[in-house]
Amino acid sequence: MRQELERLKTEAIQEIQTAGDSGSLNEIRVKILGKKGTLTSILRGMGRLAPEERPIIGELANRVRTELEAALEERGKTIALQEQNRRLAQEELDILLPGRKPKLGHCHPLQLVLEEIEAIFLGMGFSIAEGPEIETDYYNFEALNLPKDHPARDMQDSLYITPEILLRTHTSPVQVRTMEKMYPNPIRIIAPGRVYRRDSLDASHSPMFHQIEGLAVDEGITFGDLKGVLTVFVKKLFGEDRQVRFRPSFFPFTEPSAEVDVSCSCAGKGCRVCKGSGWLEILGSGSVNPAVLKMSNYDPERVSGFAFGLGVERIAMLKYGINDIRLFYENDLRFLAQF
Ligand code: DAH
Numbered sequence: 531m532r533q534e535l536e537r538l539k540t541e542a543i544q545e546i547q548t549a550g551d552s553g554s555l556n557e558i559r560v561k562i563l564g565k566k567g568t569l570t571s572i573l574r575g576m577g578r579l580a581p582e583e584r585p586i587i588g589e590l591a592n593r594v595r596t597e598l599e600a601a602l603e604e605r606g607k608t609i610a611l612q613e614q615n616r617r618l619a620q621e622e623l624d625i626l627l628p629g630r631k632p633k634l635g636h637c638h639p640l641q642l643v644l645e646e647i648e649a650i651f652l653g654m655g656f657s658i659a660e661g662p663e664i665e666t667d668y669y670n671f672e673a674l675n676l677p678k679d680h681p682a683r684d685m686q687d688s689l690y691i692t693p694e695i696l697l698r699t700h701t702s703p704v705q706v707r708t709m710e711k712m713y714p715n716p717i718r719i720i721a722p723g724r725v726y727r728r729d730s731l732d733a734s735h736s737p738m739f740h741q742i743e744g745l746a747v748d749e750g751i752t753f754g755d756l757k758g759v760l761t762v763f764v765k766k767l768f769g770e771d772r773q774v775r776f777r778p779s780f781f782p783f784t785e786p787s788a789e790v791d792v793s794c795s796c797a798g799k800g801c802r803v804c805k806g807s808g809w810l811e812i813l814g815s816g817s818v819n820p821a822v823l824k825m826s827n828y829d830p831e832r833v834s835g836f837a838f839g840l841g842v843e844r845i846a847m848l849k850y851g852i853n854d855i856r857l858f859y860e861n862d863l864r865f866l867a868q869f
Contacts, residue, residue, distance in 0.1 A: 539594045546601045552609050639869045643846040650766045651720045659719040661704035667694050669703035674783040675821045682782045687728035697726035701743035709826035716748035733854045740842035747835035756836035764792050784816025813840035
């Protein structure tokens with residue numbers, strides 16, 4: 531039995547040391563030390579030994595078991611380490627693998643035009659002002675020299691909420707709000723935003739659209755300043771080769787008033803967009819009416835100003851050759867993806 535045990539030990543240790551993975555190591559453990567394992571079956575023969583030999587063999591068997599357990603444990607550690615290294619090698623991060631590009635959206639054409647116009651005026655020293663879309667009759671009309679019974683109120687079909695509150699029909703009320711806030715300082719602002727009119731949606735009308743208002747108030751401002759600023763603006767936006775034309779017009783809040791046209795890209799040859807006239811109307815403007823300055827506390831004897839208002843949709847349609855205003859609001863990706 532002593533020999534059997536010694537042989538078991540030698541063979542088992544060899545087997546343990548050549549085990550390649552934790553699975554086969556475990557099989558070896560069961561085969562040798564398990565309930566039906568080799569060691570147990572050897573020890574079953576103890577009964578046949580002489581009584582004085584039993585403790586000696588018993589002790590030897592225990593030693594063999596301890597040594598084999600130690601060998602199993604040692605090999606187990608080595609294998610575990612190897613397996614971990616192998617796993618880590620497989621899981622290695624490839625930092626050179628090109629990433630997957632997320633799909634970026636892009637700016638809406640109205641936003642593009644708005645940002646372009648803002649950049650031009652910021653470059654000329656204007657800053658950006660804002661006002662509410664729900665406005666009082668006073669700011670939207672009265673303080674702009676449009677008293678309650680003024681016929682020019684008919685120029686803009688309004689959406690009233692109460693007799694004194696309405697959705698602003700233009701961005702011009704921001705002129706008044708800015709003058710109240712800035713008095714008595716000079717002013718140079720543009721005010722972009724949504725405006726609302728009682729119009730049905732068709733190819734050229736929308737009950738909601740966007741405007742940009744402009745206002746400059748200071749000592750010594752002339753109509754010439756207005757012409758200079760708007761000419762620079764139009765040429766920057768549409769191109770240096772375009773001509774600008776100031777046409778006499780009427781607005782209650784400006785005196786004198788002018789509508790501004792830009793020469794059509796057909797260069798006067800006559801096309802559908804300019805209806806053969808060679809000119810495209812793009813904005814309304816004028817010298818601030820002294821009555822408007824006075825209502826907001828500015829002294830028309832001391833300061834003067836100019837103002838203008840333009841429609842963002844109209845400019846975007848002319849700039850990009852879009853013939854239906856509804857395209858801006860339908861969010862059809864086939865349209866939007868072109869910008
Ligand atoms: N508020 C006018 C409109 O909506 C546009 C306009 C014209 C604004 C002349 C102005 C201006 O500031 O001076 O039709």
